[in-house]
Amino acid sequence: MDQYRVFGNPIAQSKSPFIHQQFAAQSKQLMNYQSEWVALDQFEVTVQKLIANKGKGANVTAPFKEQAFALCDKLSERAKLAGAVNTLIFSQGSIYGDTTDGIGLVSDLLRHQVQLQNSKILLLGAGGAAKGVVQSLLEQSPKSLTIANRTLIKAQAIAQQYPNDAIEAITFADTEQITFDIIINATSAGLSGDSLPISDQTIKCSNTCYDMVYGKDQTAFLKQAQQLGVEHIIDGLGMLVGQAAASFQLWTGINPDVEPVLESLRAQLT
Ligand code: ATR
Numbered sequence: 001m002d003q004y005r006v007f008g009n010p011i012a013q014s015k016s017p018f019i020h021q022q023f024a025a026q027s028k029q030l031m032n033y034q035s036e037w038v039a040l041d042q043f044e045v046t047v048q049k050l051i052a053n054k055g056k057g058a059n060v061t062a063p064f065k066e067q068a069f070a071l072c073d074k075l076s077e078r079a080k081l082a083g084a085v086n087t088l089i090f091s092q093g094s095i096y097g098d099t100t101d102g103i104g105l106v107s108d109l110l111r112h113q114v115q116l117q118n119s120k121i122l123l124l125g126a127g128g129a130a131k132g133v134v135q136s137l138l139e140q141s142p143k144s145l146t147i148a149n150r151t152l153i154k155a156q157a158i159a160q161q162y163p164n165d166a167i168e169a170i171t172f173a174d175t176e177q178i179t180f181d182i183i184i185n186a187t188s189a190g191l192s193g194d195s196l197p198i199s200d201q202t203i204k205c206s207n208t209c210y211d212m213v214y215g216k217d218q219t220a221f222l223k224q225a226q227q228l229g230v231e232h233i234i235d236g237l238g239m240l241v242g243q244a245a246a247s248f249q250l251w252t253g254i255n256p257d258v259e260p261v262l263e264s265l266r267a268q269l270t
Contacts, residue, residue: 003054004033004251007046008061011037015265016059019244022264023256031252043067051090057251058088059244065099065128072097081161082132087247098250101129102136104243105184105212111242111258114182114208114232116140122180122206123147124196125187126154126169129212133186138164146180148172150187150197172197179205183225186212190219200228208232212239216269237269238262 006016012035020033038046043064050058060068065084069075072085076098079085085097109116121142123130126149137145145167149155155169170178176199183206189196190213198221203209209225214235218226222233241258249255 001030001032001054002056003050004031004057004059005036005050005055006033006059006061007036007038007043007064009038009040009063011035011061014061015240016061016244018265018268019241019261020248022261023245023248023254026256026260027252027254029252029254038064044071047071047088047095051095055090057090057247059247060086060088068097071095078102078135081135082128084128084132086132086243087250089250098247099132100243100246100250101132101239102134103246104239104241105133105210106136106140107242107245107258108234108236108238109182109208109210111238112208112232112234114234116142116182118143119181120179121145122175122178122183122202124172124183124185124198125149126151126158127186127188129188130186131158133184134158134162134167138162138166142166144168146170146175146178148175175199175202178202181206182208182210184210184212185219185221190221195220195224200224203230204228206230208234210234210236212236214240214269237265241265 014035017035024031068085073094074096079097079099082099087098089096119142147155147169159167159169209230211219211221214237241262245258
């Protein structure tokens with residue numbers, strides 16, 4: 001049977017095996033998809049072992065997305081811009097790398113009927129999570145894509161990668177002077193219990209607040225947005241399933257149905 005893996009460290013929490021097993025069952029694909037913990041210095045060896053053992057593809061999660069990027073023989077344009085890879089395809093002795101996080105985010109926003117075209121989007125954060133979605137957001141032709149980050153220079157470095165007048169970099173303080181339709185949190189602030197320095201007024205003016213983080217309980221950012229009456233409040237579970245769907249499509253050519261998988265994952269959240 002064709003072998004697929006998700007590589008990470010840690011990996012026990014990964015929902016990818018469940019998601020891909022559901023996608024495979026839906027479309028009657030014979031696929032063995034497992035998670036695998038990889039020692040920090042064993043990534044390349046582990047990928048080569050998989051290729052030698054009927055490996056057809058793999059997902060890659062923290063902290064290996066940059067190592068995966070460096071290992072590929074060929075890369076998608078998206079992956080080149082992100083500097084990271086979350087999907088590997090093994091074919092005829094070569095390794096192709098792509099990144100599907102941006103597709104996952106965009107497809108989830110569109111699934112919620114959020115209008116991206118001609119919208120003013122604020123992306124909070126300039127780490128790996130933010131970098132991975134910029135190209136996909138720009139492909140939707142927003143009116144503007146503004147990246148705000150605590151360390152301004154990191155947001156500026158991302159903006160400079162794109163020859164697109166719609167993209168700009170600002171500080172959190174600058175967000176006070178501008179209104180946005182959509183605010184996307186790609187920082188890790190909430191994970192460490194910190195709150196985001198974004199004012200109630202800025203949040204209130206938006207129609208959508210999206211947090212790439214998800215959990216049983218709503219994140220602090222989404223709670224704040226809900227209390228302020230923002231129309232669309234969305235967490236990152238749909239992005240997770242969406243990026244998996246895009247990987248599955250790259251491997252099999254089949255576009256799986258995300259809805260039932262998302263529903264069962266939501267019910268399993270602890
Ligand atoms: P990831 O891969 O999840 O994006 P990362 O590359 O470490 O992780 O990036 C974390 C992001 O969250 C960065 O944009 C970081 O801001 P800095 O670039 O200024 O470090 C942001 N972040 C983390 N804690 C934050 C906080 N308490 N307030 C605001 N931004 C924070």
